[in-house]
Amino acid sequence: MSVNLLDLIQSSGPIALNELNMRSSEAPEELLRRLEELRQRGDIIVTGPKSSNLMDLSPEEVSQLSDTVVELSRSSLKRVFAS
Amino acid sequence: MASTLLPPLLALLLASVTVLYDCHVSIQDRLKRVPMPIYASPQALAFALACGLVALIAFEFTDGRGDTLIDSALGLKQTNPYLRGLSVGLTVLVLIRSKLSSIKGAEVGGELAYNAGRLWVMATLNTRWRKFKSNFNQRNLTKALATPDYENRLFIELREAIKIQPEDFRVFVEGQIKNVQQSQPKSAFDASAIDWQNYYRTITNLALDYAGPSVFEGWAEFK
Numbered sequence: 001m002s003v004n005l006l007d008l009i010q011s012s013g014p015i016a017l018n019e020l021n022m023r024s025s026e027a028p029e030e031l032l033r034r035l036e037e038l039r040q041r042g043d044i045i046v047t048g049p050k051s052s053n054l055m056d057l058s059p060e061e062v063s064q065l066s067d068t069v070v071e072l073s074r075s076s077l078k079r080v081f082a083s
Numbered sequence: 084m085a086s087t088l089l090p091p092l093l094a095l096l097l098a099s100v101t102v103l104y105d106c107h108v109s110i111q112d113r114l115k116r117v118p119m120p121i122y123a124s125p126q127a128l129a130f131a132l133a134c135g136l137v138a139l140i141a142f143e144f145t146d147g148r149g150d151t152l153i154d155s156a157l158g159l160k161q162t163n164p165y166l167r168g169l170s171v172g173l174t175v176l177v178l179i180r181s182k183l184s185s186i187k188g189a190e191v192g193g194e195l196a197y198n199a200g201r202l203w204v205m206a207t208l209n210t211r212w213r214k215f216k217s218n219f220n221q222r223n224l225t226k227a228l229a230t231p232d233y234e235n236r237l238f239i240e241l242r243e244a245i246k247i248q249p250e251d252f253r254v255f256v257e258g259q260i261k262n263v264q265q266s267q268p269k270s271a272f273d274a275s276a277i278d279w280q281n282y283y284r285t286i287t288n289l290a291l292d293y294a295g296p297s298v299f300e301g302w303a304e305f306k
Contacts, residue, residue, distance in 0.1 A: 003258040011115040011255075012292050013209040019285045022266040023259045063266075066281065071209065077202055080113045 005034055006072075009044060010080060014071035017046075021062050028059035035070060043076045090168030091142040097172025098138030099131040105176065106130070106204050114205070115252060116292045119212055126207040130200045138175035142168055153178070216291050220284050223305045227283050228274040230304075234283075237290050240301070244294035256293045263289060 002025045009015060012023070024031055032054045038044045039054075048068035050057060057065070072080070107121045121127045144151055145158035145167055154160060157174045161167040179193045227233050238260055245253055263285055268278040290298045299305045 003255065003262060007115065007255065008259065010113075012288070013114075013116075014213040015288075018281055019288060022263050022282070022285045023289060025258065025262055063281075064277075069213075074202070074206065077205055078198070081109065081198055081201060081205070 005031075006038065006043065006076075009070055009072055010076075014069045017048075017065040017068040017070060018063050019066070020070055028057075028062040032057060032062065042073055044070055045073050046070050087164075090164035091139045093165065093168035094138040094142040094172040094175070095132075095135035097169060098175045099135035101173060101176060102131040102134040103127060106201055109201065110205055110208065115255070116212075119208055119215065121204075121208070124204065124208055124211060127204045130204050133200070134175065134179055134197075135172075137179055138172050141175055141178060142171045145171060215296075216288050219291065219296070220287055223287070223299075224280060224283060225274075226304050227287060228280065230302075234286055237286060237298070240298045241290045241294045244298050252293075256289075259289055 003023070005024055005026070008020070008024055012020075015023075021028055021031055026034060035044065035046065036054050039046055046054065046068065048065070050061070050065065051068050103121050106127055110121070141153055141157055145154040147154070147158065147160060147162035147164070147167055149155045149158075149160035157171045157178060158167045159170045159174075161170055176197075180197050181193050230236070241256070241260075242253075245256055263282075266282070266285075268276070268282055270276065270278070273279055
């Protein structure tokens with residue numbers, strides 16, 4: 001079922017990549033592509049192991065990475081309040 | 084003595100409470116999740132106190148005669164100092180959030196500072212919320228894994244807790260429940276398996292995000 005990715009990250013607070021993978025509607029490859037896109041736009045920040053090369057991760061790694069954390073960037077949080 | 088100290092303190096207290104309430108409501112609205120008790124956050128209290136101090140200073144510029152803008156707008160020309168303290172405390176956000184001017188659509192003035200303060204509170208609450216969930220899972224994951232029919236029972240409680248929420252919110256949560264259930268490990272249940280532990284951690288966090296810790300109130304063994 002389709003769930004807006006930014007809404008999910010916004011409502012969960014900082015969220016582990018493996019958990020985000022389970023709660024979002026996208027397949028792992030698509031999820032990584034969307035996250036990279038959001039990161040390049042400055043909407044999110046990704047921290048932790050392997051956070052610098054998201055596109056290189058395999059679906060298995062995505063389902064296991066609990067220390068890689070995704071959260072809204074400060075500018076994104078600011079937009080949330082301004083909206 | 085008390086009559087000169089209490090009215091400005093009343094302004095400070097009411098302004099602080101108003102700011103805490105404003106933060107609580109805006110975080111609940113914007114983040115779409117059950118917020119943590121805002122009074123438990125030292126950053127939120129510090130921000131509220133700073134705004135309260137503005138109210139206290141503003142009160143000192145009132146005398147009930149209505150000669151100044153602050154006296155007219157915030158003090159409502161009240162001659163009774165207690166009523167004036169009450170009025171300043173409740174309306175000081177108008178002063179704090181005043182836009183002195185606007186440059187290319189960006190606000191300048193108190194609004195800018197107020198929004199920056201609220202943003203700071205929201206960011207710290209986000210961090211605290213993640214820590215809370217992590218600690219909750221540490222304390223309760225083993226019990227969750229040992230609880231018969233945990234998943235169904237948890238989702239029943241979650242749906243019950245959010246049934247008073249708007250439909251779009253319920254659809255949003257329902258979508259996540261469906262997605263998570265599709266990711267359930269295909270292997271037979273094993274409490275010691277990492278994928279089952281991750282699954283249980285994820286559904287617990289999902290319930291905490293949208294129903295808050297109270298979703299576990301009826302679960303005597305969870306703390």
